[in-house]
Structure formats: structure tokens, C-alpha cells
Amino acid sequence: MTSSPVRDASGTVPLHEQIYTRIRASIESGQLKPGQRVGSLRAFAGELGVARGTVQVAYDRLLGEGYLMAKGPAGTFVSEKITSPRPHRLDAAPNPVNTPPEPDSTEVSIEMDGGVPAPFQLGLPALDEFPRKLWTRLLTQHVRKAGSLAKPAPAGFGPLREALAAYLQRSRGIDARPHQVFVVPAYTASLALILDALALTGTSAWVEQPGYPPTAQSLRRARLQVLNVPVDDQGLDVAYGRQHFPDARLAVVTPSHQSPTGVALTLQRRIELLDWAGDQGAWVIEDDYDGEYRYRGHPLPALKSLDTCDRVIYCGTLSKVLYPGLRLSYLVVPQNQVATVDLACRRTVHGGCPELLQAVAAEFIAEGHFARHIKHMRTLYAQRRAMLAQALAPYEQDGLTVCLQDGGMHLLVDVGDELDDLVMARRAREAGFAVHSLTAWRHGAPGRRGLLMGFTNLRSQDEADRLVAELMRALKA
Structure with a gap:
């Protein structure tokens, strides 16, 4: 791929769109x-003579649409699954729900640069x-054990499954046996495994509106019809879903801390959702991505803890709690689906998670370090x-008006109607700030406007003040 300067004579096509189009065409x-490995953000931006944030927007979109794959420190590569020309957008196929296009929804995929x-x-x-x-001490101990270097079991390392089952019972109220816990590399891998095991490809699913963009993208890749169900101050509007999409086979929800609005699904709505799943024989995927982090009162029990009809599949992650390079997520399936999910896990393409890291994580949890870490981080956050x-x-x-919800790892900042x-x-990202728009998480549909901003890596008030001042200068430029 040549790297000649990118310019649009008319000045009407944004640079990030031109870069995106060029790379996509080359693929x-x-x-x-x-x-094939593609150039780093820094190198590519230097060759093109544009800001690194501009290239980042194009890369994020290509990552989200499946053209590129990020492999951590190894770099970014062309997806090995690209075998034929792909549609310009993930939602280019006819959508019976007639949802609006998703402008820059893949902006959620921003990565760290050099670990920073x-x-x-x-x-x-x-x-x-x-x-x-x-962590290094535990890692060193397990490196000396030959078993930790073995090929991983498809469903996960036994001691880690045991440790997770015990932890979830204590902290999230989930009564599950270790064989109901399956370890996977990431949340999207959890979705793929569930859809495969339960034969949901080609059916329809409720998703939250606004909601986490990769959820809808993953469902569309699996040829599910995505049905947008609005979220209000009580969480997912189950009555709306029942009225408009009663025959859906799946609902994907974030009940403890809705992504991105931060509201918690009320008890009444939880009961309504479980009743719908029971009546329709549908499934509910509970994405509990940061349920441990609640700053007023105790963390809410998981939706799975109320599941008396075995219709909820619980998804959790260690990567968002410990560190992103760990690449360890997990799911808890109903007892009557263990054999089905186990079979699907053995034929899946992700190849399992490295047993060494699973072994370290298992000991970290079993010895109580994990619970202490969560408690410390809750105070720190x-x-x-x-x-x-x-x-x-x-x-x-x-x-700009800050909306302080009870939990989560980011703030939602409402913006005025005139903004x-x-x-x-886009301006923030071009200036190097990983700020996201609420409209992008609503797939471009009209409604509430806002900015999503993470706070977990702010280390002082001075740093927060300085970064916000720099951000405001970029927004006003």
C-alpha cells in the first residue's frame, strides 16, 4: 500500500474518511x-503528514468492521477472514427495523499507544x-510448572473455573457449579460462542438503545436481526420490546450499569424481562462488564441471581478489572445447556486462552487478592x-453537564442542544483524546446528546484539570 499524501481537492471529504477508503480498497x-501487517499509527500518520488521531479514527472503523485485527504489541494486521469484497458498512444489508446508519460507531475501538x-x-x-x-511472583511460580505451559482446555482451566464460580457466588449472588463456567478470550468471543451453541444465527435480538456498539456489530456478523429497544431512567424498556418485537429469541442487556447511560435496570424491569424470556422461550445475555464498581451502596446482585427459569447467560470479564492484555473473559450458562456449550466450545476457532495466565488468575482469585483488589479499586475510582x-x-x-450515576468506569456528560x-x-479524537459521542452509541438516531469520558487512569486533580482544559481548547478550536 502506497503512502502518498491524502488530499481531497474539493475539501468535502474528511481526511479520516479518505484514509479509511484507501485502506479498505487496498484490502x-x-x-x-x-x-499482512499494516503500519503503526505513528508511522502512517508521519508518512501521510496528518495527525495521529485522524489515522486512529480510520483504523478504529476498519477494526470495528472486521477489515483489520489488533494483536497487541505485535501490531495491527489485515483480518485473515477477509476472502472477498465486503459491504461498505456492517449494516448495509437490508434491516427490517429500518435503523439509521451508524456514524463513527466504531470509535469505541480506540487502543493504547505503546501501553500508555x-x-x-x-x-x-x-x-x-x-x-x-x-502478579509477577505468581507468574514466575507457574512458569516453573510444566502444566502451565500445556495446550489449554477448550472450556477453560479447571482451577480458574472453580475460583470464578466461588467468587460469583460470594460477590454477585450467582449459584453456579464450576462446569457451568466457560473461559473465553473476550466478550465478543462469548457472544459468538453463545450464538453458535444455541443456534441463534438468523434469528432476532433485542439490544439496548443507546448501547455498546460491538454488541450490535457482532450480532449482525452472525446474521441476527438487531432490534433496538430504548433505555430510559429505569433501564431497558421491556414493555416497548414486548409490544414491538415480542418474538425475538434473544436480549442482550447491561443491567447493573447500562452501557453507556449508567442507569441500573430496576427490579420491576428485571422481573418483566425474565417473564418475557420465560414466556417466549427466549434467552437473555447479561453483560456484567463492570458490575463490581458501584460507589453508592453495595453492588447490585446480578440478573442471573434472579433467574429461576434458566434463561440467563451471564458474561463477565477479568480484562476490564485487572489489565486489558490479560484477554480473559468468562460466561456462566444454565445447567441444562452445559453439554451444548461445551460441544460448541470444542469446535470454536478461538483456540482457548493460554493456560499460564489462567493458572495465575485462578490463584490470584483463590488467595483473596482479587477481592482485595476490587475493594481498593472501588475506592480509587x-x-x-x-x-x-x-x-x-x-x-x-x-x-457541558456531568451526570453522576451510581457506578461504572466512565462519566456521561450531557451537551447542550446547540452542540x-x-x-x-471527532475534534477531541483528532487532538488525541479518547472521547466518544453518545449519538454514535445510539447508531445515529436522534435523541439525547452527550460525551463519554473515562476517568480510571487520572492520577491527580491537577492532571484532570489540565486535560479537561486542553480538551476544551480543542473543542473550541
Whole structure:
């Protein structure tokens, strides 16, 4: 792929769109081949003479649409699954629900550069507070054990499944046996495994509106019809879903801390959702991505803990709690689906998670380090959340209003009606800030506008004040 300067003579096509189109065309024409490494953000931006944030927007979109694959420190590669020309957008196929296009919805895929979080990056734990010495000691101990270097079991390392089952019973109220716990590399791998095991391909699914973009993208890749169900101040509007899409086979929800609005699904709505699943023989996927982090009162029990009809599949992650490079997520399936999921797990393509890291994680949980780490981080995140809220407070006169929810790892900042959150997020990202727009998470549909900002890696009030001031200068430029 050549790297000649990118310019549009008319000035009407944004640079990130031009870069995206060029790379996509190179992939579809075969100039960039499956498995081939593409240039780093920094190198590519230097060759093109554009800001790194501009290239980041294009890369994020290509990652989200499946053209590229990020492999951590190894770099970014052309997806090996690209075998023929692909549609321009994931939702280019006819959509009976007639949802609007998804402008820049893949902006959620921003990555760290050289291990350093971008300012306000979402979904990252506090990397400066990870117990490295303790983890290294456990890692060293397990490296000496030959078993830790073995080929991983498809369903997960036995001691880790046991440790997770015990932890979930204590902390989330989930009564599950170890054989009901399956370890997978990531949340999207959890979705793929569930859809395969339960033969849901080609059916329809409720998703939250607004909601986490990769959920809808993953469902569409599996040829499910995505049905947008609105979220209000009580969480997913189950009555709306029943009225408009009663025959859906699946609902994917974030009940403890809705992504991205932060509201918790009320008890009444939880009961309504479980009743719908029982009546329709449908399934509910509970994405409990940060349910441990609640700053007022105790963490809410999981929806799975109320599941008397065995219709809920619980998804959790260690990567968002410990560190992203761990790549360990897990799911808890009903007893009557264990054999089906186990069979699907053996034929899946992800190949399992490295047993060494699973062994270290198992001991970290079993010895009580995990619970202590969660408690420490809950206190720390409450402080860092307050730092960001305080830094943003002086800018309320500029149309920014902080919405402090009870939990989560990011803040939602409402913006005034006269402001365009898509434009604001784009300006922020071009300036190097990992800020996201609420409209992008609503797939472009009209409604509430806002900005999503992570706070977990802010280390002081001075840093928060400085970064917010720099962000505001970028937004006003």
C-alpha cells in the first residue's frame, strides 16, 4: 500500500474518511493480503503528514468492521477472514427495523499507544494501580510448572473455573457449579460462542438503545436481526420490546450499569424481562462488564441471581478489572445447556486462552487478592470520578453537564442542544483524546446528546484539570 499524501481537492471529504477508503480498497483489491501487517499509527500518520488521531479514527472503523485485527504489541494486521469484497458498512444489508446508519460507531475501538492510555480512554482499569509485583511472583511460580505451559482446555482451566464460580457466588449472588463456567478470550468471543451453541444465527435480538456498539456489530456478523429497544431512567424498556418485537429469541442487556447511560435496570424491569424470556422461550445475555464498581451502596446482585427459569447467560470479564492484555473473559450458562456449550466450545476457532495466565488468575482469585483488589479499586475510582467531575464543573456554562450515576468506569456528560456531540468527539479524537459521542452509541438516531469520558487512569486533580482544559481548547478550536 502506497503512502502518498491524502488530499481531497474539493475539501468535502474528511481526511479520516479518505484514509479509511484507501485502506479498505487496498484490502478488497488484494494489495493488502490477509494476515499482512499494516503500519503503526505513528508511522502512517508521519508518512501521510496528518495527525495521529485522524489515522486512529480510520483504523478504529476498519477494526470495528472486521477489515483489520489488533494483536497487541505485535501490531495491527489485515483480518485473515477477509476472502472477498465486503459491504461498505456492517449494516448495509437490508434491516427490517429500518435503523439509521451508524456514524463513527466504531470509535469505541480506540487502543493504547505503546501501553500508555489515551486521555479519557474508556474500558481500561487503572494501570498504575495494578499489583505488578504480586502478579509477577505468581507468574514466575507457574512458569516453573510444566502444566502451565500445556495446550489449554477448550472450556477453560479447571482451577480458574472453580475460583470464578466461588467468587460469583460470594460477590454477585450467582449459584453456579464450576462446569457451568466457560473461559473465553473476550466478550465478543462469548457472544459468538453463545450464538453458535444455541443456534441463534438468523434469528432476532433485542439490544439496548443507546448501547455498546460491538454488541450490535457482532450480532449482525452472525446474521441476527438487531432490534433496538430504548433505555430510559429505569433501564431497558421491556414493555416497548414486548409490544414491538415480542418474538425475538434473544436480549442482550447491561443491567447493573447500562452501557453507556449508567442507569441500573430496576427490579420491576428485571422481573418483566425474565417473564418475557420465560414466556417466549427466549434467552437473555447479561453483560456484567463492570458490575463490581458501584460507589453508592453495595453492588447490585446480578440478573442471573434472579433467574429461576434458566434463561440467563451471564458474561463477565477479568480484562476490564485487572489489565486489558490479560484477554480473559468468562460466561456462566444454565445447567441444562452445559453439554451444548461445551460441544460448541470444542469446535470454536478461538483456540482457548493460554493456560499460564489462567493458572495465575485462578490463584490470584483463590488467595483473596482479587477481592482485595476490587475493594481498593472501588475506592480509587470513586476518587478519580470525583476528580473528573470537579474538572468539568466550570464548563457547565459552555453547555457541558456531568451526570453522576451510581457506578461504572466512565462519566456521561450531557451537551447542550446547540452542540453536536459527533463533531465534538471527532475534534477531541483528532487532538488525541479518547472521547466518544453518545449519538454514535445510539447508531445515529436522534435523541439525547452527550460525551463519554473515562476517568480510571487520572492520577491527580491537577492532571484532570489540565486535560479537561486542553480538551476544551480543542473543542473550541
